[in-house]
């Protein structure tokens with residue numbers, strides 16, 4: 439039987455949008471039909487968001503985007519002031535980005551594994567599969583353990599995920615920086631871009647927090663916990679601070695709804711109409727017929743008072759195809775050059791709340 443090393447040979451390489459100018463390609467798509475025309479419009483809306491210097495840009499991430507090779511796209515967005523806050527699943531930020539920052543990699547699985555008939559063999563070797571990608575489960579367990587170590591060293595109290603993730607950035611800083619060229623957590627930490635993971639326990643950090651709390655409860659000592667209400671409060675503060683906001687949503691799930699709902703929360707806090715998200719783009723493969731949140735269109739969100747309908751665009755595409763084109767287009771159009779970093783993380787460290 440083959441051993442683990444035989445399968446974990448070809449690492450996923452993250453696409454670099456700075457290398458290819460996709461502007462002529464994406465511009466040509468506006469004269470086509472179907473998804474190509476939608477994609478051009480989405481790219482144009484993202485570029486407009488960046489040129490609108492009064493607009494705060496929130497990036498929402500669901501699915502397995504980092505393991506799929508999109509990590510550097512998001513890192514380049516942070517580096518170039520193309521995003522002011524991130525709302526994500528824990529899988530992208532901890533299991534995949536922090537995992538790679540610890541020096542681990544994701545690997546290409548050959549086509550024969552996609553059918554699932556060889557998953558039993560993978561189980562024996564402790565290799566986890568995400569469709570056509572492999573992960574060494576023993577390395578993922580190291581990642582779980584490091585999250586516990588970080589929680590053990592934190593002052594025991596409730597934290598927003600944003601605060602907890604700053605501790606992850608600080609951990610990387612203290613330990614010589616990430617063991618990879620690009621890290622979302624680290625770059626965001628350095629540039630004061632807040633990252634929110636509203637379902638923070640639903641990832642590798644969940645195994646760390648369970649172990650941390652179990653040990654502390656056994657010793658009758660106080661422990662770290664996550665305050666999801668605080669996440670929502672903090673993100674709403676950003677909406678109150680930056681009246682105009684734009685959403686670039688990749689996939690659906692909790693990040694999509696959480697970021698959209700801050701308009702409603704801002705209305706509750708001010709007892710006044712808060713401006714809907716002025717710009718919104720969503721890239722998804724979800725099927726609108728199920729009536730679920732992930733597939734709901736941005737027009738539907740406007741019926742809830744969350745998204746304005748002037749600059750909104752759904753792109754029905756798998757993210758690894760659409761994201762390099764949309765973000766690459768805006769990158770090479772250079773609209774972001776007139777923006778400065780909002781440093782929203784520092785703003786949230788200040789005690790005074792905006793109302």
Ligand SMILES: NC(=O)c1ccc[n+]([C@@H]2O[C@H](COP(=O)([O-])OP(=O)(O)OC[C@H]3O[C@@H](n4cnc5c(N)ncnc54)[C@H](O)[C@@H]3O)[C@@H](O)[C@H]2O)c1
Nearest residue numbers: 500501527528529637640689690691722723724732756757
């Ligand atoms: N994805 C993983 O491998 C993984 C691993 C560990 C934990 N989790 C946890 O599971 C929970 C749910 O994760 P989720 O929100 O990613 O669920 P999900 O995978 O159901 O994705 C949510 C939505 O995004 C869309 N989507 C996902 N990937 C896409 C892509 N590549 N292109 C276009 N659209 C895409 C899907 O169609 C779906 O509607 C989270 O808390 C996460 O941390 C996920």
